[in-house]
Amino acid sequence: MTDPASAQTAPVRNPSARLIDGKAFAANLTETIAWDVRSFHARHRVTPGLAVVLVGNDPASEVYVRNKAVQTHRAGMRSFMHMLPATTSQAELLALIARLNVDPEIHGILVQLPLPEGLDPVAVTNAIHPDKDVDGLGEVNAGRLALGQPGIVPCTPLGCLMLLKSELGDLRGLHAMVVGASNLVGRPMAQLLLREGCTVTIAHIDTRDPAALARQADILVVATGCRGLVRGDWIKPGATVIDVGITRVALPNGKTRLVGDVAFDEAVTRAGRITPVPGGVGPMTIACLLNNTLAAARRIVDGGGAAAA
Numbered sequence: 212m213t214d215p216a217s218a219q220t221a222p223v224r225n226p227s228a229r230l231i232d233g234k235a236f237a238a239n240l241t242e243t244i245a246w247d248v249r250s251f252h253a254r255h256r257v258t259p260g261l262a263v264v265l266v267g268n269d270p271a272s273e274v275y276v277r278n279k280a281v282q283t284h285r286a287g288m289r290s291f292m293h294m295l296p297a298t299t300s301q302a303e304l305l306a307l308i309a310r311l312n313v314d315p316e317i318h319g320i321l322v323q324l325p326l327p328e329g330l331d332p333v334a335v336t337n338a339i340h341p342d343k344d345v346d347g348l349g350e351v352n353a354g355r356l357a358l359g360q361p362g363i364v365p366c367t368p369l370g371c372l373m374l375l376k377s378e379l380g381d382l383r384g385l386h387a388m389v390v391g392a393s394n395l396v397g398r399p400m401a402q403l404l405l406r407e408g409c410t411v412t413i414a415h416i417d418t419r420d421p422a423a424l425a426r427q428a429d430i431l432v433v434a435t436g437c438r439g440l441v442r443g444d445w446i447k448p449g450a451t452v453i454d455v456g457i458t459r460v461a462l463p464n465g466k467t468r469l470v471g472d473v474a475f476d477e478a479v480t481r482a483g484r485i486t487p488v489p490g491g492v493g494p495m496t497i498a499c500l501l502n503n504t505l506a507a508a509r510r511i512v513d514g515g516g517a518a519a520a
C-alpha cells in the first residue's frame with residue numbers, strides 16, 4: 212500500500228468527517244442532570260422516580276432497559292422496573308399504568324416499544340398521564356409539539372437536536388431532511404427542526420428519488436431501521452449526518468456488531484460531521500430520558516402539576 216506509484220494514482224480522498232461524540236455529550240449531560248437532581252432533592256426532599264415497563268422478553272429490549280436503569284441510578288434518580296410476561300393482557304397493563312399515574316414516587320413512565328402482539332400501543336401510550344409521559348409519545352404531548360407548544364419532547368429526537376445545535380449553533384434557514392416518518396423518531400424530529408427554523412423535507416417509504424432530495428440537505432437525520440440505506444452519494448459534501456438506526460448484525464466469527472442506517476465508510480468521506488453507531492444517538496436517548504424525568508418531577512412538584520390527577 213506504500214507503493215509510490217499507487218499513491219500517485221489514488222484519487223484525492225475527502226478528509227474524513229468530524230465524528231460527533233454522542234457518548235461524551237450524553238455523559239456530560241447526565242452529570243449536569245445528577246447535579247440538578249441533588250439540588251432538587253435538597254429543596255423539595257423528593258427524588259425523581261422513573262418507571263420502566265417491559266412486556267415480554269425481547270433480548271435487545273432487555274439490554275436497553277437494563278442500560279436505562281444503570282444510567283437512572285447514575286443520575287441519582289430512582290428506577291422502578293416492571294418486567295411483565297408476554298402473556299400480559301391489555302387490561303392488566305392499563306391497570307399498572309393507572310397505578311403508576313397516581314403513585315407520588317413516580318414522575319416518569321416509559322413503556323418499552325414495540326409491545327407484543329395483541330397489545331394496543333396507541334391505547335397504552337395514551338393511558339400514561341401526559342405529565343408523566345417522559346417518552347412524549349402520547350397524543351397530548353405529540354399534539355403540543357405539532358402546535359409548537361411547550362410539552363415533553365420524545366427522547367431520541369431531542370437528543371439529535373441537542374447534538375445538532377451543539378455542532379452547528381443556530382439552525383435557522385438550513386435545509387434538513389428526515390429519512391423515516393415514524394411516530395417514535397421521524398415525525399417528532401421533523402417538528403423539532405421546523406420549530407428551529409429549518410426547511411424540512413420528510414422522506415418515507417413512498418418518496419421518489421430520496422437520494423436526489425438528500426443531496427440538497429445541509430442536515431440529514433436518518434431513522435428507518437434499514438441498515439446501510441443511506442449511501443455516500445446521498446450526502447451533500449460537508450453536510451451534518453445524524454444516524455439514528457441501530458441494527459445488530461452477526462459476524463462470521465460468531466460475534467455481533469451494531470450498524471446504523473447510514474453506510475458509514477462511504478458517508479464519512481462526504482459528510483462534514485457524522486454520528487457513529489454505536490456511541491452516537493443511542494446514549495443521547497437515555498440521557499434525554501433522564502432530562503425529561505427531572506423536568507417532569509419539577510413540573511409535578513414545583514408547578515402543582517397533575518401527579519394526583
Ligand SMILES: Nc1nc(=O)c2c([nH]1)NC[C@@H]1CN(c3ccc(C(=O)N[C@@H](CCC(=O)O)C(=O)O)cc3)C=[N+]21
Nearest residue numbers: 274275322323324325346489490491492493494496497
Ligand atoms: N418507548 C420506547 N422508548 C424508547 O426510547 C425506545 C423504545 N421504546 N424501544 C426501543 C428503542 C431503542 N432505544 C435505545 C436506547 C439506547 C440505546 C443505546 O444506548 N445504544 C448504545 C449501544 C448499546 C448497545 O451496545 O447495545 C449506542 O448506540 O452507543 C439504543 C437503543 C430506545 N428505544
